[in-house]
Amino acid sequence: MSETQSPTPRTRLVREPQRAVYDRAAAYEILDEGFICHVGFVVDGQPFVIPTGYGRVGDNLYVHGSAASRMLRNLDEGVPVCVTVTLLDGLVLARSIFNHSMNYRSVVVLGTAAAVQDPEEKLAALRQLSEHILPGRWVESRQPNEKEIKATLVMRLPITEFSAKVRQGDPIDDEEDYAFQTWAGVIPLEMVAGTPINDPRLDPKTPVPGYARAYSRKRARK
C-alpha cells in the first residue's frame, strides 16, 4: 500500500509538478474520503463528464454506471475512461490576484473500464459502494434482488495509471507583494452534513441511526 507509482507520460503533471503525488497510499486516502467522482468518456470524439458514486475494493475502482448509459455502447471491449475525484479544502487568498489559489486534493485514474458481469462480484461491488458512502447502512436496508442487480450497471476500473495533486496551506505571494496592504489567508471549506430529515411516510417513532445522525466523511473513511 505504500508502493510508489512511477508516473506515465499521460499522468505526469506538467504544470505545478511540486503538487504531484504519485504515492498509491496517498491517492487511496483521497479516493476513500470522497464518494462522488466525475467519469469522462468519449463518444464520436466528443468528451462527456458525468458525476456518479464510486467505491474502492483493493486496487479496483467500482463506478456506479446508471448515470452514464452512453458509456454502454462500446462496453464489451471495455471503454477508455478517466475517473477524477476532487476534494475542495479551501480558498487561498493571496495579495496578488495571480497567486490566488485553492486548497484541494484530487486523484485522476486513467484506464479501461469494463462492466462487471459476474453477479457475485457485482453484489460485492454494490455493497462496497454503499459502505463507502454510508458505513452501516447496507445491512439495515432491504437487500437487492436478482432483478435489481441485473438492472444496475457497475463498471470496474483497475487503479493502474493514476496521479494525485494536492495543494494545502498558506498563500504564497511574490516576495515584493508581501508589503501590499490587504487581508491574506485561507477560507477553509468543508462538506458538512445537516440534521437528517425523516421521510414523511416514516413512523416518526423510528430512531435516527447513528450513521445518519453523525455523518461525516472523515468518520466514514475510517
Add this chain to the structure above:
Amino acid sequence: MSETQSPTPRTRLVREPQRAVYDRAAAYEILDEGFICHVGFVVDGQPFVIPTGYGRVGDNLYVHGSAASRMLRNLDEGVPVCVTVTLLDGLVLARSIFNHSMNYRSVVVLGTAAAVQDPEEKLAALRQLSEHILPGRWVESRQPNEKEIKATLVMRLPITEFSAKVRQGDPIDDEEDYAFQTWAGVIPLEMVAGTPINDPRLDPKTPVPGYARAYSRKRARK
C-alpha cells in the same frame, strides 16, 4: 434568460428523463452557485477530466486553463470539451438499497472551447472568475500585470449545448417496501466555510474582510 433549450441528441437525458432540466435560467442558477467544474477533453482517444475554477459572463463560460495544459495542444482550432458542474445536496436513504440515491444539481455543457487571446476579454474573464468565487476580493488585491495575464490561460466555452439534471426531496421506494422497518430520509449535505486563517506573514491587526468572514455560496451567487 428564460429561454428553453431544446435538447440535442447529445444532451438529451436517456436515463431518468424526469430529472432533466433544459431551461437556461435553471442551468445558470446551478452554474452560478458552483465554482469548481470538471473539464473533460480528449488526447489520442484518451479522455482526461481535470477540476478547475470557472466563471460565467452572459452566455459564455470562462474556464481557468492553468490546470489543463494538455488541452493546449490543439488550441488554435478550438478543442471539444465537456464542462460539468455538480452541487451535492444530500444522501437519500431509501428502504431498499436499490432506491438509495443522492440529491444533487448538475449541469453539463458541451462544445468547443477556445483560448481567449484578446487581453481585454481575458482581463474581464479573470475578473469574473474572481468575482464569481469571491465577490469583493478583486478590487482589494494587487491587480494582474501584463506578464501575469500572458501567463494565464483562459478558455471560452459558449453555453449553447447544455443540459441540467436535478434530484431533490424524499426517497422514493417501491410501494411494497414502505412496510420494511428501517430509517428512511435525507441527510442534507452542504459546503460550509470555516473561520478564516490568517497568513502567518500578515500583520495580525489586519481585519478579516466580510467576504472572507461570512463566506457562503448562496450569498456569493447574489
